[in-house]
Amino acid sequence: MNPELLTPGGANVRAVHDAFHGDLLEVSMGPHHPSTHGVFRMIVTLDGERIVKLKPVFGYLHRNHEKLGETVSYLGSMPYTDRLDYLSAMTNNWAYAIAVEKLAGQPVPERAEYVRVILAELTRLLNHTCLAGFLMQDCGCSGTPLMYAFREREKILDLFESLSGSRMMCNYQRFGGCRVDPTPAWVDATRTLVGNYGAFLDEFEALLTGNEIIMARTQGVGVLSAALAINAGVTGPMLRATGVASDLRKSDAYGVYPRFQFRVPLGAHGDVYDRYMVRVLEMRESIRILEQALAGLPGGPIMDPKAKLRGFRPKAGEAYGRIEGPKGEIGFYLVSDGGPNPLRYRVRPPSFINLTVLEDMCLGQTVADAVIILGSVDIVLGEVDR
């Protein structure tokens, strides 16, 4: 492995700087900037419009989520996990539930596992659809793909609302199952949505995938090498876009994922277009998983009858549980001392760690590229800053 990859910026900065000799312009993009997806900030040093240095600045949305997790009970952290990556509350819930279940050795009934898969894949659809919309907004579309994405997202959120009572802050998973049992009507509604989603994706792709401007804007932009991606802890669609076959649904085989037939799409170039396309193709696989899960949804209890809600005190020990969230590996590391609150509650935020390579991807590109590269990382500031 090239050791220069490991120094942030490093060699690239020099190479780029040698190529241009103009005066440098330092621009602070964010925290109030239309395309920083919240209150993210990048201090960008420009030569003309080329980026020679980019330093991300975090923390504008920091609320010390992890400290909060140590001051409330295990159950009390569940609603807070909704607020990490607020686009994918259901997968955050699941990751936290899996970590606690590992910590306490809590089994989960089969029906709950199926429901969790259904909700996680719906979340993946929701997240990737929105991401495509946001990315195209960053490319300069006047809101059209974003509005289409939001239109479909609303339909998924309606499902979440009628199941969990809230559109985004679901607070649905529990240690040892799920809070509410989905009704047959809900399952039917989900089936209808899943049945229609392929047609929406076709239309969405007709608008975007073959568009010459989008291809020109995104192909060859923000290239990330597989070696650096692995080394920098990049996970999720971003890693797969570099051609690395890594999907926790396959490699960790958590939940009931081994029972479903699905493929893992891989990119070859590691650029923005690959990241977009990998997500689109993943959505198509999610639809396949959803169809299988909805067809095979078993009966039975949704909660383990032995699971405790009040007075939940896992034995002393620690556990790291992780799942394949839409943005990458979302993990929770919990240390218990036998008390009602965790001694240590740590979130492994995928979008935060994926930002490690932001500068490497942006060097030598233009301001316009930096915006779409950031968009293709798929960050949610609630999770980045915690």
Place this chain on the structure above:
Amino acid sequence: MLGSGLLQGLAVTAKNFVGSFHDPARYTTVEYPEVKPALPEAYRNFPFLVSENATDPMGTLRCVACQICEKECPPQCIYIEKSKDKKPDAAGKPQIYPAIFAIDTSVCMSCQICVEVCPFDAIKMDQVFEIATTTRFEALLLNREQLAKPNSYYHGIHPTEAAEVDARLAADRKAAEEKAQAAAAAKAAAAAAAAAKAASPAPKAPDESRRSPQGEGGPPTPKPQSERGAVS
């Protein structure tokens, strides 16, 4: 050919333009203040206190000020002070009641953990959402009187759930009565027999076992990590 993707995109937007005039699946806007969205039954927003009787809401609160919700509330938005005296509840049994029960809705995040941990079905989730106020502090701090809503209201917003709760409470009450009767009978019999027996245990409060069975959690069963399933 260069431009074919662009033309395809124009066709999609044109289709959506036309579709927005006739296809409700495309045009999903609800013009809010005039048209109210239909809320699903599960919809939740802010808790309220259930009282049995609409005419005497304060007297028939189910809440017995056990303070479990106050302890479990993640953002600590509930504040309860127990009463010094006891008042008869809906069933006529003397109970401690909340002298102060306040919820700071500026802090509450509607997570409904208070509802889940309540052993008495006394606090439930409301469906109000038009709750804008002109001040930030006092108006958002709801007190006991503002929080209490009758059981009939609960039936109106969550019919299925409320019916289940009522059935369960009725069963619990019946079981408690039977137990009390049995205890009384036993007591009478014991008194008649020896007349020196101590009082039999008081009937217990509604059963807690449905939500939190006592005893440690299940045996540790690690996830089958080795199970590498069907890979296509």
Place this chain on the structure above:
Amino acid sequence: MESIEQIRDRLLARFPGAQLAVVANPGPAAQHGLLLDHEHAAAIALFLRDDPVLRLDQCTNVTGIDWPEKEIVETVKSSVPDPAGGPAKIVETKTKRLQPGCLEVVYHLYSVQHGHGPVILRLRTGNRTDAVSVPSLTPVWRACEFQEREVFDLFGVTFAGHPDLRRILMWDGFKDFPMRKDYVEPDDYEWEPTPHGAVLEKAKVHYPAPAPAAPAPTAVPPPAAG
């Protein structure tokens, strides 16, 4: 994947002087850790990353744990033979000892190539006050760059060899380390009236109401009564 003991043994064979200890995890998760010494940490990490059998090429999670000083009461039972010749008497002697506190940094390593993991590395500081340095593993895994900065920011562990060790989530002028167990939040942290009077009381201390007669110099209004 090899068990943690096997990995330890291989590492000991490879790095003869290294001080390695397995930190057992009593919980059902059974994810045991490996405590490294500072001297060999970077070399061991590099070995773990490049070893063809393990190939722990991804360090997914880096975090700190604060272990404050703890008073441990140990009860030792000893049997004292009865001088009178009766059955030996069992005497319990309680000894109190102070377990020194430390800051611990935990690394979760996985292998993307082989799909196995986690191997958990742990590094401990000497104490919680002055010897708070551990070697940085950022030169081995770029993934540690921001996460080690975060541990530095929130726990106050300094990483020797980190290329850009600055605060990341808190602002630059911030003084304390908020994730430590003994962190006390400033009294102006939250001063709006809430049902919990304690916060309100703290606010009153921080923002004393201006005396009615004197020209109030403070611009901050007193909090409204709750």
Place this chain on the structure above:
Amino acid sequence: MNAALLFATTGSVLETLPVTLRDLVTGWLPEPLRWLVNSLVGVGTLLAVIGLLFAYLTLAERKILGRIQNRPGPNRTPIPFINLRFFGLAQPFADGVKAITKEDVVPDGADKVLHFLAPVALLAFSIMTLGVIPYGRHLVLLEFDAAVLYFFAAGAATELAVFMAGWASRNKYSLLAAMRALAQLISYELPLLLSVVPAVMLAGSLALPAIVEAQGGWSYGFLPQWHVFTPWGFAGFIIFFISALAESNRSPFDLPEAESELIAGHLTEYSGFKYALFFMAEYFGMCALSGMGVTLFLGGWQAPLPFLEFIPSYVWFGVKLLSLLLVFIWIRATFPRLRMDQLTRFAWKFLVPLALINLGTAAFWSLTAGWSGPLQFVRWAVALALVLVPFTLLGRRLSAGVAPRTYRYAT
């Protein structure tokens, strides 16, 4: 027969109606004064009509954009006093009131004079371009021989005002936007002019009414002899239209105000009424360029079919203008934005060569005007080949390395 006559007479009455009305008012004035008042009336009418068009164009844009995005668009502003919403038709006026009453913030470090002058200059130049366009058979405000040159000279000056705004704002984003605007101006002025040359060549005049007249009549009795229905005209029109998009800073060439990159570009430090002036100038520019496109390629005020001639010419012009503006909006709703280097490359490596070749195509077309019978087919085939072959070849070169991809899956 009678009906046709009736149509013809009403047609001619309606055709001259604006002029007749004006003469009714000003006809009694002595000559030099009459000329002055006539001009003022003309300018006033033009500004009123185009101003109203601007107001409702903003509303139409937002509404159409909304409908394309499956939402209603602005529909809640009631008409004052009667409190009827009426599809939000009062929205532009509410926007105007808001813009006027907003605080006008000038950055501390800004060049105050230039900061103020930029929107004024921009608006002035865009209004100037509106003067020469023939809106109808008798409706040309400023009729002179070098109208085409005048139009493009004034149009190019608008970009200088954009640069002024960006420079004077003393904001890094504005400065970047200003640089982008200049690069864009230089790149797209050339294809814009080159695409106009054939139309001028065929009409043999730089005067716009003459160019419109040259497009009169119908081939085969139904095909209008508008330039757009010839191979070179179609290609020229497309080049003109793309360049017009770039010249008016509209999507996908809205780089100077690239919202997602430069916040609002040169508009970042403008607020209130100055901002509204920029907005107005953008729409005026759009109208002017569309009007020019209609005049040069879409037959100006000519009716599309012979039996529709009874409808006054200015109505036809209006219809064509509005449909072009709709295409502007439609394109904005669909396309993302290009990058700066792609924008310039597209101009220099694609549009300019195509426009130059198109010059040759037009020359061929005018030389072979006498060909008839089967030679007509040859004429069309050669001309089409002259358009399509360079387009395909250059397009392939331009989009080298950019193609849809196929993806593999992990096993």
